[in-house]
Amino acid sequence: MSTTRARRRGAYCINPLSYLLVDGIPDELHVNHRSFVLTATSSRYIDAAMGLADCFKKDVVAPPFEELHGATLFHESMESVDADFHKMANEALEVHDNFGIPIPLREFSDLFKGIQSVTYCCGASGNDAFARALVKDFPHINCTVLVDPKMIGTKQQADDGIVSYVAGDIFNFIPPAQTVVLMLVLHFLTDEDCVKILAQCRKAIPSREDGGKVIIGDIVIDYSPGPLLETHLLMDIVFMTMTKGRQRERIGLTGLCSRSFVLAAFGPGTIGGVCPGSNG
Numbered sequence: 036m037s038t039t040r041a042r043r044r045g046a047y048c049i050n051p052l053s054y055l056l057v058d059g060i061p062d063e064l065h066v067n068h069r070s071f072v073l074t075a076t077s078s079r080y081i082d083a084a085m086g087l088a089d090c091f092k093k094d095v096v097a098p099p100f101e102e103l104h105g106a107t108l109f110h111e112s113m114e115s116v117d118a119d120f121h122k123m124a125n126e127a128l129e130v131h132d133n134f135g136i137p138i139p140l141r142e143f144s145d146l147f148k149g150i151q152s153v154t155y156c157c158g159a160s161g162n163d164a165f166a167r168a169l170v171k172d173f174p175h176i177n178c179t180v181l182v183d184p185k186m187i188g189t190k191q192q193a194d195d196g197i198v199s200y201v202a203g204d205i206f207n208f209i210p211p212a213q214t215v216v217l218m219l220v221l222h223f224l225t226d227e228d229c230v231k232i233l234a235q236c237r238k239a240i241p242s243r244e245d246g247g248k249v250i251i252g253d254i255v256i257d258y259s260p261g262p263l264l265e266t267h268l269l270m271d272i273v274f275m276t277m278t279k280g281r282q283r284e285r286i287g288l289t290g291l292c293s294r295s296f297v298l299a300a301f302g303p304g305t306i307g308g309v310c311p312g313s314n315g
């Protein structure tokens with residue numbers, strides 16, 4: 036029974052937040068966020084977050100999570116410390132990255148119009164829902180998914196020919212395409228690493244005149260007060276605690292792209308588009 040019908044009949048029903056924590060919701064957008072909530076409330080995360088202030092004072096490079104556990108999130112080093120946590124954190128990553136995909140594709144459809152080929156970076160060698168949804172909405176796009184060589188073949192790949200896979204380290208090579216998509220990639224990384232990746236993007240795409248473009252999908256912190264800002268700041272804390280990255284403001288992203296790129300378009304909060312400069 037739907038929530039509205041249940042309310043009308045005076046029956047108990049799940050509230051909107053609980054809706055995100057159960058299976059069996061007949062809605063193609065629905066994703067069960069159990070693993071995300073359990074990871075973000077685990078003692079491994081909370082204990083690490085308690086070290087964030089010290090980390091700023093000491094100006095340490097490693098994130099508190101690494102300092103405390105001696106292992107890197109999502110990395111095999113964490114698997115050997117705690118295989119159950121590693122599995123749950125990877126499920127949480129998938130849940131987070133695959134939630135609400137139709138929204139940016141709809142809200143920023145202009146960004147994707149006219150694109151012939153895409154390299155989608157840091158795929159998970161499995162479902163790769165964003166890449167597949169992109170091709171579903173824009174069927175003329177030829178999409179290559181770049182997958183970490185360690186990950187390729189670790190998951191069952193859908194044998195539908197919608198996307199093709201290439202194994203490679205994003206720091207060394209990005210398969211050429213008219214557009215490179217960096218969806219939820221830069222927020223894991225230091226500014227220096229982002230600059231290295233953007234340099235690889237520049238090599239992978241044609242000039243601006245020939246339609247070369249890099250699309251960045253990430254939170255863009257906007258300080259207008261409200262629940263969206265709270266969410267962005269909480270995600271900033273999560274990323275500063277667990278990874279070497281953070282959520283960036285528009286100016287921070289512009290800074291990473293300076294010299295090589297000009298900012299082309301921004302949406303209200305969660306996606307930025309950049310394209311190479313006129314000399315690109």
Ligand SMILES: C[S@@+](CC[C@H](N)C(=O)[O-])C[C@H]1O[C@@H](n2cnc3c(N)ncnc32)[C@H](O)[C@@H]1O
Pocket residue numbers: 132156157158159160165181182183184186203204205206217218219220223
């Ligand atoms: C960056 S996130 C995934 C974001 C992804 N674009 C998505 O929306 O699901 C984590 C993924 O990055 C991949 N990855 C990490 N380091 C990589 C590297 N150096 N080159 C290519 N892929 C990498 C990991 O294997 C993992 O699947």
